[in-house]
Amino acid sequence: MKRKGLGFYAKIYCKILAQDLKSKMSYRADFIISTVGMICTNIAGFISFWILFRNFPSINGWSYYEMLFLYGFSLVSLTPVQCFFDNNWSLRQNVYTGDFIKYCFRPINTFFYYQSEVFDIKGLGQLAFGLGTLIYSWIKIGLGFTPLMLLKTVVFMITASLIMIAMQNAAAATCFWIQNSFYVLDLAFRFKDYAKYPITIFSPVFRFIFTFLMPIAFIAYYPSLVILRPDKVPVLSWLSPVIGIAFFWLSYKIWMHGAKNYSGTGS
């Protein structure tokens, strides 16, 4: 038996993904309606944002376009969790009914096998919307453009994604221990809405929570500072890639620990 490295997993993922897309296309109406729904959700979010800023030209020193930048940044960095880790939402159901046991019988990584099963294509609409917003605000702020800035943006976006993925993994994994874990997952997911505001507008208590306990400030705020305020970047911003990787690794360990202790239901 060959060793199962990254290449092995990448190949299997692509295969499952291609098949999944093929079968999704066969539900055309479903595909179109959910895409339209996603676009509407984003537009509605944007409108409420816009109304807010018609009344307050700036919030705590953050201009309209800077806020827009944060908004776009958070949308883009939330895309991977939406696209690749959507099966976390079904974890509770799978564990509860005992169907989860089938993921324990394959000679591949359980976490990988489980997450590979669902690819949520709706996330791509969000990605397009987020990118549009980001580019528009980038131009309006007049940030200029250098390859280094692009590199920084990409690196910090990956970081932000990892944190969101980590939060969702950890929240979903609670179902291995508690029955009503949906609320934990839902809570974690709702908190992401606060990610699109600069953390300085919150009270010190929440600032602490959002930085160290539920690290949503790393989803958009700290990474964006590197691009938006390059002259005074706090240490926490530079630390965010490390924090992102650490959180992801930790959440993976928690998830796998839960899966390993899973014993299933009677049959």
Next chain:
Amino acid sequence: MSAIIEIKNVSKEFRVLNRREGLKGSLKDLFSRDYKTVRAVDNISMTIQQGEIVGYLGPNGAGKSTTIKMMTGVLEPTSGEILVGGNVPYKNRTKNAQEIGVVFGQRSQLWWALPLVESFRILKDIYQIPDEKYESILKLYRSLVDIEPLLHKPVRQMSLGQRTLSDILAAFLHDPKTVFLDEPTIGLDVAMKSRIRTLIHALNKERNTTVILTTHDMGDVDALCRRIVIIDKGRMLYDNDIGHLKSFFGSYRTLKLRMDGGLKEQAKLVQKELPGFSVSADDEWISVLVDEEKAKIMDVLGKLQHSFNIRDMQLEEISTEDVIKKIYEEGVQ
């Protein structure tokens, strides 16, 4: 022949909370540390040879699933040793998974939205099956069952029977040394049951695959197994040839009767008429367990016809449940 599965003095204990009744009890349970230990599997030992088909039987909650979960590496035994194909399942779960196949009667492991052939291709990659091996097993499948109509049908559109068939084919795809089948014929019609049994039998012959079969259907056991293992309440009750078991209980038939009047009351009268027989009644039938070595069915029926107005009758084999019940009540010599 060589041993493929070795189980030595294996036990599995679960710690469960002693639950109290009522709302107040539930509140107390929140803070309770009052656990009790339940032995789901109690000191089981067996050795299974490569190529055997073993029927693993027992009533619901006997510990069958727990044993299978330990053999597949999902659960760790509390004590004792398990070796499956030389692997310790719990420690080398991935390596063990490569060499076994698992089918759960009611839970498909295939990709729901995909046609069967696409599931096969993904499995081919996951198990790293070489091309020629993959082709040869497909050829074998084609010779055994009519798989063409199945191959291009999405799993979600299949009937339960087709799905079970597909799951079994998928479990044998990587040529595992052992396949665990958990109630593969549950909920299937007679024709499909027979097809599934023929398939399992043929695959076992062709590939010399060891099969561990859990079932409540005596028909499965009769068609497939020469050896059966029976457990109840976690303890092993029987491990031997099926012929041996039948010599104890094979002469038993259940005579089912329907007659005028309330069945419960009539059953009592029948019992009076037939002392020494086991008589019971459910909503539809009065059942009389007849040992044909001691009494002829026709004589029993004739005797009853004198005193009762029999409207309908059926003759059945002794059921797995009855066998296990009898073994549990009376033991095996």
